[in-house]
Amino acid sequence: MAPLPEDDIMHRILVLDNLSEEGVEVFRHAGFEVDVKPPQKPAELAAIINDYDGLVVRSATKVNAESLANVTRLKVVGRAGAGTDNIDKDAATEKGIVVMNTPGGNTISTCEHTFALMLALCRNIPKADASMHAGRWDRKAFMGAELFGKTIGIVGMGRIGGALAKRAKAFEMKVLAFDPILSPLKAEALGVELVGMDEIYAKADFISIHAPKSDKTNNMISMAEMKKMKPNCRIVNCARGGIVNEADLAEALKQGVIAGAALDVYTSEPFENNPFTGIENIVMTPHLAASTDEAQLTVAIDVANQMVDYLKTGAIVNAVNVPSLDGETRKALQPLLFLAERMGEFQSRFVKGRPQSIEVSYIGDPGVNDTFLVTTAVFTGFLRPMVETVNMVSAPSQLSARGIMASETRSPEASSYAFEIGVTVKTDEETVNLRGTLFNRNDPRICTVNGMRVDAVPVGNMLVLINEDKPLIVGRTCTAIGEAGVNIASLMLGRDAKGGHALTVLNLDQALSEDLLETLRAVPHVKEVRLVTLPEK
Numbered sequence: 396m397a398p399l400p401e402d403d404i405m406h407r408i409l410v411l412d413n414l415s416e417e418g419v420e421v422f423r424h425a426g427f428e429v430d431v432k433p434p435q436k437p438a439e440l441a442a443i444i445n446d447y448d449g450l451v452v453r454s455a456t457k458v459n460a461e462s463l464a465n466v467t468r469l470k471v472v473g474r475a476g477a478g479t480d481n482i483d484k485d486a487a488t489e490k491g492i493v494v495m496n497t498p499g500g501n502t503i504s505t506c507e508h509t510f511a512l513m514l515a516l517c518r519n520i521p522k523a524d525a526s527m528h529a530g531r532w533d534r535k536a537f538m539g540a541e542l543f544g545k546t547i548g549i550v551g552m553g554r555i556g557g558a559l560a561k562r563a564k565a566f567e568m569k570v571l572a573f574d575p576i577l578s579p580l581k582a583e584a585l586g587v588e589l590v591g592m593d594e595i596y597a598k599a600d601f602i603s604i605h606a607p608k609s610d611k612t613n614n615m616i617s618m619a620e621m622k623k624m625k626p627n628c629r630i631v632n633c634a635r636g637g638i639v640n641e642a643d644l645a646e647a648l649k650q651g652v653i654a655g656a657a658l659d660v661y662t663s664e665p666f667e668n669n670p671f672t673g674i675e676n677i678v679m680t681p682h683l684a685a686s687t688d689e690a691q692l693t694v695a696i697d698v699a700n701q702m703v704d705y706l707k708t709g710a711i712v713n714a715v716n717v718p719s720l721d722g723e724t725r726k727a728l729q730p731l732l733f734l735a736e737r738m739g740e741f742q743s744r745f746v747k748g749r750p751q752s753i754e755v756s757y758i759g760d761p762g763v764n765d766t767f768l769v770t771t772a773v774f775t776g777f778l779r780p781m782v783e784t785v786n787m788v789s790a791p792s793q794l795s796a797r798g799i800m801a802s803e804t805r806s807p808e809a810s811s812y813a814f815e816i817g818v819t820v821k822t823d824e825e826t827v828n829l830r831g832t833l834f835n836r837n838d839p840r841i842c843t844v845n846g847m848r849v850d851a852v853p854v855g856n857m858l859v860l861i862n863e864d865k866p867l868i869v870g871r872t873c874t875a876i877g878e879a880g881v882n883i884a885s886l887m888l889g890r891d892a893k894g895g896h897a898l899t900v901l902n903l904d905q906a907l908s909e910d911l912l913e914t915l916r917a918v919p920h921v922k923e924v925r926l927v928t929l930p931e932k
Contacts, residue, residue: 405427406427406448407448408430408447408448408449409432409444409446410422410431411431411432411433411435411453412453412475413455414431414451414698417692417695418451418475418699419431422703425703425707427703427706430447434456436457441462441464441465444463444466444469445465448471449469449472449702449706450473451472451473451699452473452474452482453475453476454476454478454664454682456481457481458472458481458482458487459486460483463483466490469490470491470493471493471495471702471706472495473495473702474494474495475497475694475697475698476496476497476500477497477500477505477555477685478607478634478635479494482494485792487716488716488788489792489793489796490789491785491786491789494714494716495698495701495702496715498554500685500690500693500697501687502554502558503558503689504689505633505684505690506555506559507687508633508659508680509559509684510559512633512657512680513603515657515678516657516676516678518540521678522537542568543566543568544568544569545568546568546570546598546599546600547559547568547569547599547602548590549563549570549572549603550573550595550604551573551574551634552572552582555633556572556605559605560572560585560587564586568601570588571587571594571599572587572590573589577589592620596623596624597624597625600625601628601629602630603631604630604633604638606634607634607635608634608637608638612638613637614637615638615639621643621652624652626651626653627654628654629654631658632658632659633659633684634660636662639656641661641662641671642670645671648674648676648677655678656676657679658678659681659682660684664681666681704722708722708725709722709725717787718767720768730838731762731769732769734831734839734840735772735773735776735816736772736776737831737929738818738841738853739753739772739776739777739818740776740777740779740780741829742818742820742827742829743776743777744780745925745927746820746824747824748824749822749824750777750820751798751799752799752802753794753799753802754802755773755801755804756804756805756806756816756817757805757816757817758808758809758830760813761814762814766803771788773816774787774790774794774801775787777794777820778794812842813836814833815830815832815842817830818831828844828845828846829841830842831853839852840853841900843889847897849887849889849898850887851902852885854929854931855884855931856902856907856928857900857902857926857927857928857929858915858927859900859926859927860872860901860921861897861898861921861924862896862899862918862923863896863897863920864892864894864895864896865920868897868921869888875911875914875918876901876911879907881903881905882904883902883903884902885901885902886902887899887900887901896922906928912926
């Protein structure tokens with residue numbers, strides 16, 4: 396991984412979409428320069444975005460591939476809210492940009508808005524209010540329905556779904572829940588009944604959507620599903636537009652297939668060609684679920700703090716395109732990440748030919764359960780000599796773009812060290828296996844090259860000699876290096892078998908000229924001479 400940002404760097408932040416001033420002040424207090432602008436169209440954003448290290452948006456600005464096409468400086472996009480469907484996460488990932496959100500900041504406001512819509516729908520509050528403003532007293536026209544004793548089906552039991560379930564139980568409603576990743580034990584703890592969608596369709600008086608927008612949930616509820624519902628069922632959607640098919644919902648409301656609906660989200664915002672205009676049994680609000688003073692203050696402060704931590708320390712919180720990594724964990728992992736990146740870069744500079752695949756393997760216990768960040772550190776180091784910019788976010792997609800197959804394995808093989816990381820690279824000319832470890836958990840070493848043990852320090856100028864296992868060869872090569880005025884900092888020897896092939900790794904104080912390398916290659920019984928230059932510590 397690249398070195399952590401320094402605290403005294405002046406980072407620039409672009410804030411869009413009316414972020415609360417308290418969030419802006421978090422950036423300024425951290426010493427960042429902040430520009431606050433109104434929502435931007437993709438082309439407008441593309442024209443200015445490369446002047447900034449961080450971008451903050453809510454839902455108005457669309458951060459798409461066009462916006463990010465020429466980005467080289469931007470490091471992080473923060474969404475002040477939970478949903479990130481207005482951000483092209485694939486495009487951001489390819490550019491190495493971390494995308495963060497604030498999933499907990501608007502939980503209460505969204506939950507309360509859901510209940511407000513349910514009550515408004517059941518008690519005809521919008522129509523009754525309009526009637527009163529028109530000077531009428533239409534008391535008998537607005538017969539309502541109670542929530543007490545009814546069954547609510549909650550689709551998606553994350554933070555908001557869980558909060559809704561708690562409040563529904565306070566209304567003495569029966570709660571059914573659908574969530575593919577919710578365990579029966581967790582459902583029991585929440586006091587909900589975990590069921591399939593067909594059971595929700597058959598039994599629920601209310602269906603409330605709290606699932607993310609994805610290929611699996613797009614048009615999840617269409618006319619076929621609505622025909623499975625009870626005639627008195629009411630649908631509430633405060634999640635994302637398009638999970639409920641809008642055209643089918645409008646037709647179902649007109650035909651009386653279901654009793655009503657309440658919506659806060661739509662496929663296009665602002666809504667274009669609204670199919671619900673003139674339909675009586677629907678309540679609509681213009682994406683207001685997170686629009687409370689409290690929620691906007693919370694998400695603004697949260698996203699600002701997350702972005703400041705990332706830009707200053709590398710800590711990653713609530714990222715949606717890379718695993719989160721708090722500051723303490725990152726600090727503890729740093730020696731392992733350093734080793735992994737150096738092994739990747741060593742391989743990239745050592746192997747001959749066009750790379751076809753890279754495999755990272757773990758032998759023994761590296762001390763972490765989730766090795767994704769370590770593996771991507773290997774990939775980052777491997778790509779660094781090939782590309783202008785790469786980091787742990789973009790490395791996997793950049794490997795794929797270059798046709799290099801990447802994989803990770805766990806090996807049951809025993810290790811003579813506490814653990815080993817193996818990096819095997821196949822090219823169109825050769826296969827090279829490298830293994831590395833940490834001595835005392837903080838001293839990085841390359842311990843074997845193609846099975847020959849060397850325990851070399853992966854820094855600076857490293858000369859790798861492969862020769863027949865015969866006397867005088869090491870002496871002759873070292874003499875040639877010394878006569879050229881180059882000092883040898885360290886020397887490690889290994890061999891595959893007595894009289895077989897030997898390998899020598901020398902750490903040098905300076906690089907060798909091409910003429911000297913040719914001289915070393917001419918030493919009798921020397922098979923390979925390769926110079927690998929890595930950054931110093």
